[in-house]
Amino acid sequence: MAETIVLEVARYRPEIEAEPAFENFEVPCRPDWVVLDALNYIKDAIDGTLSFRWSCRMGVCGSCGMMVNGEPKLTCATFLTDYLPGPIRIEPLSNFPIVRDLIIEMSDFMTKLQGVKPWIIRNEDLPVSQGEYRQSPEQLETYKQFSMCINCLLCYAACPVYGLDQHFVGPAALALAQRYNLDSRDEGEAQRLEILSEHEGIWGCTFVGECSVVCPKHVDPAGAIQQYKLKAVTEWFKSILLPRGGRD
Amino acid sequence: MARRSIEPLLWSLFSAGGVVSAFFMPVLIFLFGIAFPLGLIEAPGFQSISELIKHPITRLVLMVVCIFPLFHWAHRFRFTLYDGLQIKHLNEVIAVVCYGGALFGTVLAGYLLWNIG
Numbered sequence: 001m002a003e004t005i006v007l008e009v010a011r012y013r014p015e016i017e018a019e020p021a022f023e024n025f026e027v028p029c030r031p032d033w034v035v036l037d038a039l040n041y042i043k044d045a046i047d048g049t050l051s052f053r054w055s056c057r058m059g060v061c062g063s064c065g066m067m068v069n070g071e072p073k074l075t076c077a078t079f080l081t082d083y084l085p086g087p088i089r090i091e092p093l094s095n096f097p098i099v100r101d102l103i104i105e106m107s108d109f110m111t112k113l114q115g116v117k118p119w120i121i122r123n124e125d126l127p128v129s130q131g132e133y134r135q136s137p138e139q140l141e142t143y144k145q146f147s148m149c150i151n152c153l154l155c156y157a158a159c160p161v162y163g164l165d166q167h168f169v170g171p172a173a174l175a176l177a178q179r180y181n182l183d184s185r186d187e188g189e190a191q192r193l194e195i196l197s198e199h200e201g202i203w204g205c206t207f208v209g210e211c212s213v214v215c216p217k218h219v220d221p222a223g224a225i226q227q228y229k230l231k232a233v234t235e236w237f238k239s240i241l242l243p244r245g246g247r248d
Numbered sequence: 249m250a251r252r253s254i255e256p257l258l259w260s261l262f263s264a265g266g267v268v269s270a271f272f273m274p275v276l277i278f279l280f281g282i283a284f285p286l287g288l289i290e291a292p293g294f295q296s297i298s299e300l301i302k303h304p305i306t307r308l309v310l311m312v313v314c315i316f317p318l319f320h321w322a323h324r325f326r327f328t329l330y331d332g333l334q335i336k337h338l339n340e341v342i343a344v345v346c347y348g349g350a351l352f353g354t355v356l357a358g359y360l361l362w363n364i365g
Contacts, residue, residue, distance in 0.1 A: 164331055203255040206327045229259055236256035
């Protein structure tokens with residue numbers, strides 16, 4: 001086994017480079033090392049100015065998403081040895097503006113996420129004295145998959161529609177909207193439908209499906225969006241056929 | 249819905265077209281495009297096909313097989329132009345051409361099927 005591997009790391013330091021450029025680093029290729037370990041090695045031992053986001057190292061926080069050889073990956077779950085003999089090209093996630101080196105500007109996503117109201121909405125909040133909102137295991141099962149999202153944005157980096165049209169709400173936000181729509185405790189579906197049934201909501205999706213391919217938590221955002229399209233169509237026909245009764 | 253977008257209708261036609269195409273097209277292509285011309289299966293004579301096609305239910309089925317896949321094409325082609333050629337700014341023109349084309353195909357199919365035999 002090779003003892004080292006070369007990482008071609010995208011650098012962008014606005015005060016130095018006008019355009020992002022690549023810098024090569026030779027790092028030890030240990031069998032237990034993931035790309036994030038190699039980046040931390042660079043930061044600790046070679047160049048302390050390399051900037052990147054990370055936190056948990058175990059696929060939970062969703063901070064360390066980057067393009068690894070052109071594919072969106074969680075770098076904490078991407079082993080160096082899978083890329084032997086190298087080199088491995090590390091870039092910031094596609095489809096987002098770059099702040100510095102491997103750090104992307106994600107405020108567009110944060111705005112969109114908030115826009116779909118990803119929290120439990122009740123028409124009337126019950127007082128605590130009346131107890132909790134109970135839910136059966138079956139009810140939990142209907143949305144559990146979509147609740148696994150860690151907002152790592154790999155799906156946005158993989159989505160060609162988002163790459164072309166930044167107005168598109170995008171996979172993770174739509175999957176999370178669906179996660180709350182399917183929650184038996186939630187009553188906010190009508191509020192979300194207004195946002196999601198716009199052209200840039202669900203209809204922008206052309207079901208390329210890359211979001212579900214790259215999702216490290218198997219959320220299947222593409223599936224969520226298709227489910228939601230069907231729901232929106234049903235509501236649309238109801239609103240045409242039953243102008244009043246169609247809306248609850 | 250506050251703003252009644254037509255997008256759900258277009259998508260439902262697209263969706264229906266996908267289902268209809270998947271169910272009917274392969275077998276029709278196999279029978280009329282491969283099996284009958286190559287003699288793998290004995291082709292029904294002109295007379296029996298003509299009788300079959302005159303039946304209202306056959307015409308109805310053929311209408312369905314024509315219309316929905318046309319709208320499926322229109323929707324798919326619209327987005328192919330949007331994303332493939334990146335000409336989304338021509339939205340109105342593209343929509344008219346695509347769905348107009350499907351509508352024209354629908355009228356044509358209806359005319360032909362109505363006047364058959």
